[in-house]
Amino acid sequence: MMIEKLRNCFDEMVVYKDLKRSNFFSALSLPSFMRDWLLKKFEDENGHFDSEELVRFIRTYLPRKDDWTSIKNQVVIEHERVKFLAKVSVDIDIRTSVVSFALPDFGLTSKDTIIEDSVWQICKEDLVRGRETWGMVEIGYRPPDDYDMEFSKNKAKGANRGKIKLTAFKTFCPYTIDIDYYKDARREFTTTEWLDVLLGAVDYNASGYLGDEEKKLTMLTRLLPFVEKRLNLIELAPKGTGKSYLFGRVSRFGWLSSGGVMSRAKMFYDQNKRVEGLVSGNDFITLDEVQTISFPDVDEMRAALKGYLESGIFTVGNYEGTAEAAVILCGNIKKETMDEDGFANMFEELPSVFHESALIERFHGFIKGWNIPRMNDDLKIAGWALNSEYFCSIMHELRDDMSYRAIVDELVEVPEAADTRDTEAVKRIATAYLKLLFPQVRSADDISAREFKRYCLDRARKMRDTIKYQLGILDVEYRGKDIPAFSVRPDLEEVV
Template sequence: MIEKLRNCFDEMVVYKDLKKSNFFSALSLPSFMRDWLLKKFEDENGHFDSDELARFVRTYLPRKDDWTAIKNRVIIENERVKFLAKISVDIDIKTGEVSFALPDFGLSSKDTIIEDIVWHSCKEDLVRGRETWGMVEIGYRPPDNYDLEFSRNKAKGANRGKIKLTAFKSFCPYTIDIEYYKDARWEFSTSEWLDVLLGAVDYNESGYLGDEEKKLTMLTRLLPFVEKRLNLIELAPKGTGKSYLFGRVSRFGWLSSGGVMSRAKMFYDLNKRKEGLISGNDFITLDEIQTISFTDVDEMRAALKGYLESGIFTVGNYEGTADAGVILCGNIKKETMDADGYSNMFEELPAVFHESALIERFHGFIKGWNIPRMNDDLKISGWALNSEYFCSIMHELREDMSYRAIVDELIEVPEAADTRDTEAVKRIATAYLKLLFPNARELGDITAREFKRYCLDRARKMRDTIKYQLGVLDEEYRGKDIPAFSVRLDQDMQDG
């Protein structure tokens, strides 16, 4: 299978050795950054010079503590400094001036400028998303270099020096070819593809001892990577890798662990007139949910209910839309886990989630107790898909509506089915289809048996747990099962 993987994906495959090597864990790099470095420094046999790579990291991956030294080099020493960073741009509507921010270093757009000649050379990369990873080069434009019009302007801050962007190169050195990825899936059996996906997110398939259910439960965590506004709840024992997968693998998501969460931080800050986390990410994971507190429970609950239902949030007079999924992650007691979803699993969650109307808006539940506790045998040690490439593919597939069209054709919805149940099951099934069968461009590309086993049945079970918990929370939902969804057999569809 490894030879097939390398032949199909060529340069998008890297050798990852997380089981034996502590080199990258010592650097504390996210997976997408680690794999980018591996791709840059590895030879065809997966070997790299650790000293050379370490020098590159020291030179081009500064820590937050290095920012003062960088400012000294740029502003005082008048140097141009190049390093890898996450950048966002802002275009002033009134003046037409373009500025940028480096959020990881606390540099805001009010202290920066992108001059016209630089903007025209790199704008295609910078406007692709709210934030972009890449190699930035910065310099300094002192106050004296402002043209006369700015110098005569006595408005506050008009004659200030600014850090300027002098060059930018996208972090992603290749073009994402979605159609090639879809076609490559034909070369693998479903069993092999599960192993390809596990390797892409740093897990070793042999550590699961051939247990398909455990593999699939693990991969269920990837559904929000590939489907817009998919809202999930996962409760799992400690040490099953929730924080790692949601927080360290993809550059398109955000993990918030414990602490305080406000409506301003998550949705929109009225004072700063700035959209929150929900607008700049593919998914927001509230990890260690039992330890998260909310500044105003009623305010947050109302905002969440509106957003989870429609993707629209309203704060004051501001109305915004977003596509991020919301995932709640928490730990679970053994006695609750042993009940396999048939006890009150949400009693320890913050008060904001003790309302059935809010819980109903979460599409599905991940039974994290089916995922083994992290151990060395589960860490990837071998050739696998580049995590940065894989997560970029997942990000692009979010825009592909063709999979939902297939799901709408395949799922038979019974009469008088609850609308939220129908949407939840279809949305989860669509995510599974994208993840496990990206080659499915039309009905005949997947058999009814495969769709039922890997997409519909799993989506029903995930929704069924939410439905049962609603009955525990609220008598109104007690005894109400989800509709009996089935696969519609079409004469043009092969049933394997």
């Protein structure tokens, strides 16, 4: 019954996913948004598709990094135009007004490319939407002889070089996202049904949770940064609970960094290249397996993080920038260190950069990843579900909707002398829950006080509670300081 309702309400935005059964998709290692885009393109109304036709499309339009030399040969030597799916970033030179592009997955930088004005006028609306944009690109070659005389005079500076040119671009998302329709469609589902819809949208099988609502909700908590700007979270969980998959393979709007080195230049601003870092082009930055990440200059990174987590502003040298990306720390935790009461130091294995209370306090909430079951085949979707690419695009658009925060401000009673950071953290998390679970709410009257308290406010308080407990372990100054007793405004409470 729920599946019929889902298909009736969302029509073409529903695809048949079968991740439980081993098939050729698993061998392709495609991110969910790409896989669902392909399914939407090739599936019939019964969820069937011609695998040979799909494979031919993939071989033609989804080149591997190893194919780049062959593509360059076609474009530069054979003077052919080549079309394929890729992630594109654009650069506009302030001094010359020349527009160029980069294909980061293939190592093609903007110094070797050009977007001519005639093409730019057609494609610019799609290409300027974000730092990087997925789409169908078509590239060709502009030999040195094709340059204007103005550029030809400056051979010493390399202006008269051949360049790869963008000849066409079609956005990866060819349909218009109708937020209002999505909000109205939510009214057709109960809260319990909607939890299952959300799980399916990110490739999880709701029945695999055996009706355990708490486990479902903890799993969905990972989506809060998808829908709310600068919602900074820490998740510690046992191995194998799917952290890397959800943050790294489901949405095209985020960035997952696993291990290695993370510098201030990479994350915020590179003074040498004069390029903004990861926070400027993504909805969220997830530092996965954070215990294995090294920071070249701990003090430098700590100072940059504190400023950014507090205000969304970062300053590097004389450069000041703003961004809206959430920062999420994900790490594995030993069973003996999991502590529901908060008396064990769960952050002791984090890198030293995070061993400071002033920095930890700026993270809004904590996800108890041990409430999420270890990934198994029964938790993989096998049936009709929302297209991941469509769903994540909706989440991305909802980040700009400020009406939900106004509703939370109206609903929440803030105690006197409440700490400002606690208030902001609880309200920001509650707002994200409201967007995720109750997108149909357009005023405080559209949600019952009981539901808001149960699914939004109480969960936000608990997530902030854990941060406060850990702060008390980390720094005696915070010991014994519980978060204020936020509640639903008394005049809005229902008589039970």
